[in-house]
Amino acid sequence: MKFKKDSQKTNEQLAIYAFNLRPLIKAVVNRLGFDLLNISFICENQTNYLRITILHQDYLITLNDCEVVSRELEKELDNKNLIPCSYILEVQSKGIDSNSKNKPNHEFVLDKLGLVIKS
Numbered sequence: 001m002k003f004k005k006d007s008q009k010t011n012e013q014l015a016i017y018a019f020n021l022r023p024l025i026k027a028v029v030n031r032l033g034f035d036l037l038n039i040s041f042i043c044e045n046q047t048n049y050l051r052i053t054i055l056h057q058d059y060l061i062t063l064n065d066c067e068v069v070s071r072e073l074e075k076e077l078d079n080k081n082l083i084p085c086s087y088i089l090e091v092q093s094k095g096i097d098s099n100s101k102n103k104p105n106h107e108f109v110l111d112k113l114g115l116v117i118k119s
Helices: 002-007 011-031 063-078 105-112
Strands: 035-044 047-055 088-091
Touching: 011 035, 011 047, 011 063, 047 063, 063 088
Parallel strands: 047 088
Antiparallel strands: 035 047
């Protein structure tokens, strides 16, 4: 039980990891032809979750797209070994209700600068 407790991190510590991982994650996501919308690294029910939200400017993200990005990120993150705790990697789209074609271009520019847009 001690190992499990020691491997847990606070949400503040996880947020720092997410900030430091952003360039690596963004590079992988962009290399695969997608845009990085958000990164969150949080602890829920004693489990750490690294959640990556992606989008594409021209079409809706599919489950297959999320799987491809997840597998590539998994390889990079495992090779670099930058996260000193156990976690679950989740790659997701913004949702079926969000149509990126209707999103103004200035929002994509803000996303690329690393700013979070909340409505």
